Amino acid sequence: MRMSFVWMASGLVGSAAAPAALASGWNMPVGVTDLSAEIHSLHMTIFWICVIIGLVVFGVMFYSLFKYRRSRGAKAAHFHENTTVEVIWTAVPLLILIGMAVPATATLKKMYDTSDAELDVMIIGQQWRWRYEYLGEDVAFNSSMSTPRAQIRGEEPRGEHYLLEVDNPLVLPINRKVRFLMTSDDVIHSWWVPDFAVKQDTIPGFINENWVRINEPGIYRGQCAELCGMDHGFMPIVVHAMEEEEFDAWLVERREEAEQEAMGADREWALEELMERGEMVYASICASCHQPEGQGAAPAFPALAGNQRLLDDLAWHLDVIVNGVSGTAMPAFRSTLNPVELAAVTTWTRNAWGNDTGDAVQPSAVVEKLAQ
Amino acid sequence: MAPKLPPHHPVQQSSTVSGAGQAAAHAAPRGLMRWLLTTNHKEIGSLYLIFSLSMFFIGGIFALVVRAELFQPGLQLVNPEFFNQMTTMHGLIMVFAAVMPAFTGLANWMIPLQIGAPDMALPRLNNFSFWLLPVAFTLLLSTLLMPGGGPNFGWTFYAPLSTTYAPPSTTFFILSLHIAGISSILGAINIIATILNMRAPGMRLMDMPLFCWTWLITAFLLIAVMPVLAGVITMMLMDINFGTHFFNAAGGGDPVLFQHLFWFFGHPEVYIMILPAFGIVSAIIPTFARKPLFGYASMVYATAAIAILSFLVWAHHMFVVGLPLAAELFFMYTTMIIAVPTGVKVFNWITTLFRGSITFEPPMLFALAFVVLFTIGGFSGLMLAIAPADFQYHDTYFVVAHFHYVLVPGAVFAIMAGGYYWLPKWTGHYPNVKLAQWHFWLSVIGVNLTFFPMHFAGLAGMPRRIPDYALQFADFNLVSSLGAFMFGASQLVFVAVVILCVRGGERAPAKAWEGATDLEWTVPSPAPLHTFETPPTFRPQAH
Numbered sequence: 005m006r007m008s009f010v011w012m013a014s015g016l017v018g019s020a021a022a023p024a025a026l027a028s029g030w031n032m033p034v035g036v037t038d039l040s041a042e043i044h045s046l047h048m049t050i051f052w053i054c055v056i057i058g059l060v061v062f063g064v065m066f067y068s069l070f071k072y073r074r075s076r077g078a079k080a081a082h083f084h085e086n087t088t089v090e091v092i093w094t095a096v097p098l099l100i101l102i103g104m105a106v107p108a109t110a111t112l113k114k115m116y117d118t119s120d121a122e123l124d125v126m127i128i129g130q131q132w133r134w135r136y137e138y139l140g141e142d143v144a145f146n147s148s149m150s151t152p153r154a155q156i157r158g159e160e161p162r163g164e165h166y167l168l169e170v171d172n173p174l175v176l177p178i179n180r181k182v183r184f185l186m187t188s189d190d191v192i193h194s195w196w197v198p199d200f201a202v203k204q205d206t207i208p209g210f211i212n213e214n215w216v217r218i219n220e221p222g223i224y225r226g227q228c229a230e231l232c233g234m235d236h237g238f239m240p241i242v243v244h245a246m247e248e249e250e251f252d253a254w255l256v257e258r259r260e261e262a263e264q265e266a267m268g269a270d271r272e273w274a275l276e277e278l279m280e281r282g283e284m285v286y287a288s289i290c291a292s293c294h295q296p297e298g299q300g301a302a303p304a305f306p307a308l309a310g311n312q313r314l315l316d317d318l319a320w321h322l323d324v325i326v327n328g329v330s331g332t333a334m335p336a337f338r339s340t341l342n343p344v345e346l347a348a349v350t351t352w353t354r355n356a357w358g359n360d361t362g363d364a365v366q367p368s369a370v371v372e373k374l375a376q
Numbered sequence: 377m378a379p380k381l382p383p384h385h386p387v388q389q390s391s392t393v394s395g396a397g398q399a400a401a402h403a404a405p406r407g408l409m410r411w412l413l414t415t416n417h418k419e420i421g422s423l424y425l426i427f428s429l430s431m432f433f434i435g436g437i438f439a440l441v442v443r444a445e446l447f448q449p450g451l452q453l454v455n456p457e458f459f460n461q462m463t464t465m466h467g468l469i470m471v472f473a474a475v476m477p478a479f480t481g482l483a484n485w486m487i488p489l490q491i492g493a494p495d496m497a498l499p500r501l502n503n504f505s506f507w508l509l510p511v512a513f514t515l516l517l518s519t520l521l522m523p524g525g526g527p528n529f530g531w532t533f534y535a536p537l538s539t540t541y542a543p544p545s546t547t548f549f550i551l552s553l554h555i556a557g558i559s560s561i562l563g564a565i566n567i568i569a570t571i572l573n574m575r576a577p578g579m580r581l582m583d584m585p586l587f588c589w590t591w592l593i594t595a596f597l598l599i600a601v602m603p604v605l606a607g608v609i610t611m612m613l614m615d616i617n618f619g620t621h622f623f624n625a626a627g628g629g630d631p632v633l634f635q636h637l638f639w640f641f642g643h644p645e646v647y648i649m650i651l652p653a654f655g656i657v658s659a660i661i662p663t664f665a666r667k668p669l670f671g672y673a674s675m676v677y678a679t680a681a682i683a684i685l686s687f688l689v690w691a692h693h694m695f696v697v698g699l700p701l702a703a704e705l706f707f708m709y710t711t712m713i714i715a716v717p718t719g720v721k722v723f724n725w726i727t728t729l730f731r732g733s734i735t736f737e738p739p740m741l742f743a744l745a746f747v748v749l750f751t752i753g754g755f756s757g758l759m760l761a762i763a764p765a766d767f768q769y770h771d772t773y774f775v776v777a778h779f780h781y782v783l784v785p786g787a788v789f790a791i792m793a794g795g796y797y798w799l800p801k802w803t804g805h806y807p808n809v810k811l812a813q814w815h816f817w818l819s820v821i822g823v824n825l826t827f828f829p830m831h832f833a834g835l836a837g838m839p840r841r842i843p844d845y846a847l848q849f850a851d852f853n854l855v856s857s858l859g860a861f862m863f864g865a866s867q868l869v870f871v872a873v874v875i876l877c878v879r880g881g882e883r884a885p886a887k888a889w890e891g892a893t894d895l896e897w898t899v900p901s902p903a904p905l906h907t908f909e910t911p912p913t914f915r916p917q918a919h
Binding site for chain 2: 043
């Protein structure tokens with residue numbers, strides 16, 4: 005009686021929710037690539053098929069619940085089994101599914117065609133940042149979340165792009181086919197930018213491929229999609245898509261910066277210079293595990309502040325940073341950081357938070373270590 | 377089975393054994409020892425159900441910690457490390473300690489009653505398989521207190537996050553899962569042995585209530601896949617403690633192998649959690665529509681088809697790990713095909729309602745909600761099957777919404793429907809209707825408030841398993857958290873209903889529901905400790 009009216013009402017609310025889902029911010033983005041638009045249209049097609057089937061099925065159901073209530077004097081019929089009906093409700097869904105599988109297959113084939121790329125970018129997942137290497141271009145950098153921890157703790161007002169902002173965004177040209185080669189240095193991550201409809205796991209020991217051809221310049225944001233440990237929620241992706249000429253100029257500029265940095269490895273650095281640089285590297289690379297004050301997070305991430313072995317043994321300290329510690333979460337940073345950065349961060353961790361060793365580790369010493 | 381035995385022989389044999397058991401029962405210990413040593417299927421069934429309900433609350437509290445943290449942006453209550461432990465433990469407890477034991481408990485209570493058997497085929501094994509569970513899950517819960525905390529790598533525990541990068545307690549997690557797995561396998565063996573050997577004379581397999589059929593098929597799934605789970609966690613154990621490199625790329629291992637093995641277990645596992653639910657709903661809807669189930673045979677065949685397909689779809693959980701195109705297509709097609717037998721089930725339930733004489737007692741309310749909300753979960757499942765679109769859906773809250781729709785208003789509502797349906801048989805009293813209606817409406821509203829907005833959050837770009845989120849997801853999460861607390865609180869009403877029902881209430885006759893037809897309604901309510909000591913006469917009827 006009253007019960008079934010509420011039932012009907014909840015059915016109506018359910019179907020009213022469907023158009024609302026089309027409003028922006030409630031639905032899958034159409035995105036800025038041909039493929040993302042195609043995937044969006046597949047998504048909407050299957051969605052509406054489900055809505056129509058749902059309306060029919062729930063329609064019959066709620067009609068029955070309303071019409072055949074005993075309180076209205078309904079007497080039960082006793083029919084059961086009807087081969088025709090059963091064949092129809094097996095065959096019709098099958099036909100709908102085949103109709104859906106055809107365009108899905110076509111789209112999937114396009115997604116898998118990574119041939120003829122004009123630019124190759126290696127994407128490396130690391131706990132908890134991304135590393136981008138422009139293959140053959142001598143440009144590579146790390147990209148960490150730049151939202152201050154104080155915002156997360158609620159001590160500062162949250163910015164517009166809270167948790168979706170990074171220090172070094174990936175820069176890509178529009179209108180060029182860019183191939184992504186994806187791997188990981190530690191656990192499995194997943195690189196996802198909804199506006200590109202690109203989501204691909206980065207897996208240690210594997211190189212996955214995916215690709216994008218962006219149609220519109222802009223800034224596109226995404227996040228790591230595969231649980232990768234403590235700071236899984238804090239490794240966003242930001243892509244800056246530029247006009248082609250602008251991108252070429254940017255690439256030249258970054259290459260020159262890298263060359264200058266490499267030359268810096270030859271000269272003598274002052275303690276203050278190293279400390280200044282090391283503080284930045286530490287905040288971007290090390291602080292997520294070893295914590296901003298070097299206090300660590302037991303038992304996986306040892307404290308650096310007041311760590312006696314670190315203070316006593318410079319050679320060991322440098323070796324851990326350069327080569328990592330196998331069987332633990334400490335990765336090798338020999339290819340992630342350049343000699344200046346390695347020297348600077350070693351210096352910083354030997355002199356910050358009361359670790360007053362006074363050691364200034366020179367980039368030239370790191371170059372020697374790397375050569376071993 | 378000795379081929380020479382006449383078909384009726386096993387039944388007579390069992391009734392003799394049961395008679396001896398009854399004599400022993402008079403001298404049986406009371407109090408705690410009675411429950412520790414019981415070999416009675418009804419008592420063990422109750423133990424399973426009480427255990428499951430307790431674990432449902434523990435897993436629920438973990439979920440509420442997660443929802444409380446996600447109530448608004450920022451980190452307020454817990455740190456990310458503990459947050460990950462909560463999401464992981466919530467999943468593990470709900471899957472292995474709440475839903476699976478609840479179905480085993482219902483099977484223990486109801487399968488012997490529905491097939492006219494005096495008890496389960498292997499009563500002492502039955503006792504053992506139950507008592508393994510408290511051991512397994514006490515061990516699992518204790519990992520939360522160990523240095524480095526409990527499992528924090530998600531209930532799917534993907535390597536190498538769960539091996540090289542896992543907390544030290546992971547070895548205990550593996551041990552507890554091994555124990556729970558042994559319990560499941562023993563339970564499944566017992567159910568198969570009972571159903572195949574102990575049906576009342578004259579009851580063919582195709583005469584059995586659908587709950588027995590779905591459980592028979594589920595039991596075969598369990599026997600097929602629990603050893604695969606045992607294998608994969610043993611490989612983890614070796615990687616962690618004995619220097620092997622099954623899943624460690626640095627040693628030549630393969631992290632993707634882990635996922636293939638896990639999901640070869642994991643996909644049948646999700647059907648293990650839904651097939652018995654189909655059986656319960658297929659008993660309740662005909663009872664309260666007062667009309668036989670439309671297509672009994674096609675329901676059996678659809679269940680079998682779903683079970684077989686469940687072995688051929690596992691990699692749809694892995695559409696973005698970089699499978700070759702041919703594999704993506706294969707798993708997309710097989711996954712889409714599952715919609716066909718699942719559709720057959722839904723159409724059957726609805727055709728059963730058509731031209732019935734319907735009333736809305738509490739079990740029926742939950743069964744009807746099951747049909748609607750499980751179907752919504754089925755629709756999102758169909759969407760997820762479309763591999764290109766899955767590149768957008770994968771690992772987002774859309775997936776979280778999907779599997780919670782099939783598991784909460786799906787499996788859990790079916791368990792509750794079964795609870796309300798059989799409580800008169802268990803306790804001899806009807807559950808309080810007013811309270812049950814409160815429980816139902818609060819649960820239905822709560823569950824939809826919790827999980828419907830998750831579809832939107834996922835489509836808009838929110839990944840799953842994150843302790844904090846970007847500001848555009850704030851409204852969805854706020855609604856989800858409010859719904860979750862509402863749903864959680866409404867389960868306290870359920871506990872009240874159960875306790876009141878055990879203690880008193882309107883007396884139920886043997887046949888507690890007018891439209892019920894199966895054998896369990898021929899024994900008195902409450903069912904005495906020993907039933908069907910002599911096999912009943914079974915007359916096949918139109919199902």
